[in-house]
Amino acid sequence: MSPIRPSADTGGEAGATPVAATPAAATPAAATRVTAAGGGRAAVVLVLVALAALIPLLGPSTALRGTGEAAAPGVGGIALLRAVLFAAVCVSAGELFAARLARRVPGAPLEDAPRSWAPVAAAAGFVAALGLASVVATGNLLPRRLSDMDIGGLYQTRDGMLALLVVNAFVVAGLCALSRRPATQVWPLAAVAVAEALRAHPATEDSPLIGSGLTLVHVTCAALWVGGLLHVLRMLRRWRATAPGEGIAVLGLYARVAALLFAAITVTGVCSTLRRMPAGSVLEQLTTTAYGRTLLAKVLLVVAVAALALCARRRLRRSSDPLTAYSPARAEVVFLGTVVALSAALTALPVPIRW
Template sequence: MGLIRPTDGASDEGGPARTPGAGQPGNGRPGPGSPDTGRPGTGRAVAVLVLVALAALIPLLGPSAALDGTGEASAPGVPGIALLRTVLFAALCVPVGELFVRQLAGRLPGAPPERARSWAPYATGVGFVAALGLASVVSTGNLVPHSLAAIDVGGLYESRDGKLALLEVNGFAAAGLCALSARPVMQVWPLAAVAVAEALRAHPAPELDPLTGSVLTFVHLTCAALWVGGLLYVLRTLPLWGTASEARVALLGLYARVAAVLLALITATGIWSTLRRMPADTVLEQLTSTAYGRTLLAKVIVVAAVAVLALWARLRLSRAADPLTACSPARAEVVALGLVVTVSGLLTALPVPIRWT
């Protein structure tokens, strides 16, 4: 008498029938005792919202704290401008980082084809709104408009700052359309235009050698966007590669090597820009006696913390038994980088120290 092998779905002797593939990985259906995968995702979403809300308090409350006791006067609408600038910087980082990491992943032999869903359409939409808000401020002579009637759209075409503000608005609009098109890689050009406009805006013509300052700001901003947005997209992509551990480690390692170069460029351009605005013999004094200096000092401290987290992740990647444990400090690094972006937005809204020559 031959043995009859039970087919999938048939019950074991005396046991309940089994659904084919139930409780097995990769079938999309949790089995008995499997964790509820929806709850961790919800928890992460709530955590992100809380972090965003807390980050928004920095540009809103930061100006008064930074200006306290310095004798400097706050310009009208500084908190709102700082918040809009922070949103604009963050919106620039997301699509730039996605394009960057997609290029890195494409260079890895045998890398899985899966990529994290693009957030570029949403980010560019948010950036468009932030750029519109900043353009409305420029149209009223750098004052916060209290009504739509106060916004002089035509006046934007008559000033350098107005034209640059319009370039940022149009840049985000074009980038959003490219993100939704069949060739999202074309976003790189309007996003580059936004970065150029921001670099030129930060260094008006009356400044000493504004071209050098604009080049430094462009390099600084571009490297920061690649670093922040790139790490975010790497961490979003790795879980999609499942059991392809070698490819996951390779992508994280490739990003880490490029990020080291980006950090070096950010540090060099940051120091150079600081010395252009603060004479070397007064830097230490201005770091504590001016609002700009205090905010810059806070940014330096946070960047130092980011560098420590990046080094920790790099050590885990190269020495740990499981290199993917580097993702833990990398996640903390993303949060700290978000704080850097927020402080940077505040920094651009504060009065620049006067350099006597």
């Protein structure tokens, strides 16, 4: 019988190679730190999402307080659904926009792009659009049971047809996002933007097509601004160690386009405001109507966003470490998310009476 040789684990032969214990001991600790960091970020995101959801849920009732105006039943729920719909459009459109910018940067590691959020965004948008369609089917009220809804009636009204168009558009957008050609999402997303612009200006309004055109430009530019920045920052974070220069280049391209988007948003926003609140009474209505109060809060937040954008742009150009632009840009995304929530609340509030 051959003798059993002692192994290195039991301290056998002097010439045996010892097993290093340090990496094995360090790996669980490193994994714990990574898990803790990821869990911390997830917790922060959940808190921010919860706070953002409170704006459309509670914002309308707060803005209406003391104005003497009456809101439709379920206005908070309707505003929340529209906030989810707007956010879904921003995420999907922003990914397409950011990917297009990244393709213009030589050497950008496009194969190492962040995981797409478009399929999840399309699913969330579909659920929100389905909820809003059920509201239309119930006569612009929140349904309490299925029998309250007139599904067939959706095909007989303008609002019903637009609601169905949005539902189907999100289905198509989700399928496009999962396909080999995700860029084709642009068409169903454009259909959503057009439908929302038409819905916001009924045929009974003065010059509804002009109002719809202003809203279409406003919504499109806002979606590219908000969603584009979100995805560019995700790229920058992912490439920080492997391709920081390319990430900064993408952020620089975005900053130049964002200036034009901001200008378009400002012009269309002012024009839309003056269409609904005449110049002679706009200052008074900003404080005495729910629509005006919410609009004023939105304007103040946009001013803060502009300040953060200028700070990030200055760091991007003049700082010895352009990556320091990441912090103000990240804060800008948070503020922009709040702006989206306020915009959703605006759509559920009564429009001020012109006099």
